[in-house]
Amino acid sequence: MQWRAKMHLIRPHQLLGCAVLGLSLLLSGCGFQLRGLGTDMVNLQELRIESRDQYSELHQGVKQALEDNGVSITTSAPFRLQLLAEERDRVAVSYTSRSAPAEYELTNRLLFQVSDSQGRPLVGPETLTARRVFVTDRDNITGSNQEEELLRQELRQDLIRQMLFRLSSLSESELSARAQALEQQATPATP
Numbered sequence: 600m601q602w603r604a605k606m607h608l609i610r611p612h613q614l615l616g617c618a619v620l621g622l623s624l625l626l627s628g629c630g631f632q633l634r635g636l637g638t639d640m641v642n643l644q645e646l647r648i649e650s651r652d653q654y655s656e657l658h659q660g661v662k663q664a665l666e667d668n669g670v671s672i673t674t675s676a677p678f679r680l681q682l683l684a685e686e687r688d689r690v691a692v693s694y695t696s697r698s699a700p701a702e703y704e705l706t707n708r709l710l711f712q713v714s715d716s717q718g719r720p721l722v723g724p725e726t727l728t729a730r731r732v733f734v735t736d737r738d739n740i741t742g743s744n745q746e747e748e749l750l751r752q753e754l755r756q757d758l759i760r761q762m763l764f765r766l767s768s769l770s771e772s773e774l775s776a777r778a779q780a781l782e783q784q785a786t787p788a789t790p
Contacts, residue, residue, distance in 0.1 A: 641766045643678065643774075645671040650682035657685050657709070657755055664759050665766075677716055678774050680766075683724060684710040687751070692732060705747065706730045707754040711762060713769065715778040722769065722777075729757035 646665060650658045661682065662672055686708040691700035707730075712723030731750045 641665060641668040641670050641763060642770045643670050643766065644771060645673050645676040645678075647674055647676040647679045648672055648682065649679055655685075656752075657758070658682060660755060660759050661762065664763055668763065677778075678721070678771070679714045679716070679718070681712050681714055682709065683712060684708075686710075689747075700735060702732055702734050703747075704730060704732050705750055705754060707751070707758055709758045709762065713766075713774065715774075715781070719778070719781050721774050721781070722765075725765065727758050727761045727765075729754040729761070 648658065648662055648665070652658060661680070665680075666672060686706075688704075688706040688708075690704050690706070691702070692704045693700070693702040695701045706728065709727045710724055711727070712720045712725065714720050731754060733746055733750055
C-alpha cells in the first residue's frame with residue numbers, strides 16, 4: 600500500500616516534467632526564441648567603429664556588442680563600421696479629452712554603413728528603425744520621463760540587435776570581394 604502512495608506522488612512531477620519538455624520542444628520547433636538570444640554571430644574578425652561621438656551610448660553599446668561577439672575593435676582594421684546618424688522622434692498618437700497628449704510614439708533611427716579602409720561604402724548606407732508607444736501620466740511627470748528614458752534605452756538596444764543581425768550576414772571575404780570590385784572600377788582600363 601505504501602508503494603502505491605509513493606508511486607501516486609511521483610506521477611504529478613513526471614507529468615509536469617513531460618509537459619514542460621513537450622512545450623519547450625514545441626516552441627523550439629516553431630522557431631521561438633527569447634528576444635536578444637539570437638543565434639546569429641558576427642563573422643568578422645576585426646572592425647573599426649567610427650561615429651561623431653565615440654562616447655555616446657550608441658557607440659559604446661555597438662562596441663560592447665561587437666566585442667561580446669568576438670570582434671576585435673581596432674583602428675587598423677581593414678573595414679569600418681560608420682555610425683553616420685542617430686535620429687530620435689517623439690510624436691503624440693492619441694489625446695485626452697482636454698486635448699493633451701495621452702500616448703507618444705518614440706522612434707529611433709540609425710543610419711550606418713560598412714566601408715573599406717579608404718572610406719568607400721561596401722554596405723549601405725542603411726537605415727534601421729525601432730519604435731515604441733508609451734502612455735503619459737500627467738499626475739506623475741517624473742515617472743513618465745523615467746519610462747520614456749527606459750524605452751529609449753530599449754530602442755537603442757533594439758537598433759544594436761538589428762545591426763548585429765545585418766552584420767552577421769557579412770563575411771570578410773565578401774567585403775574583400777566588394778572592395779576589390781570597387782578598386783577595379785576605379786582603375787582605368789589600359790588599351
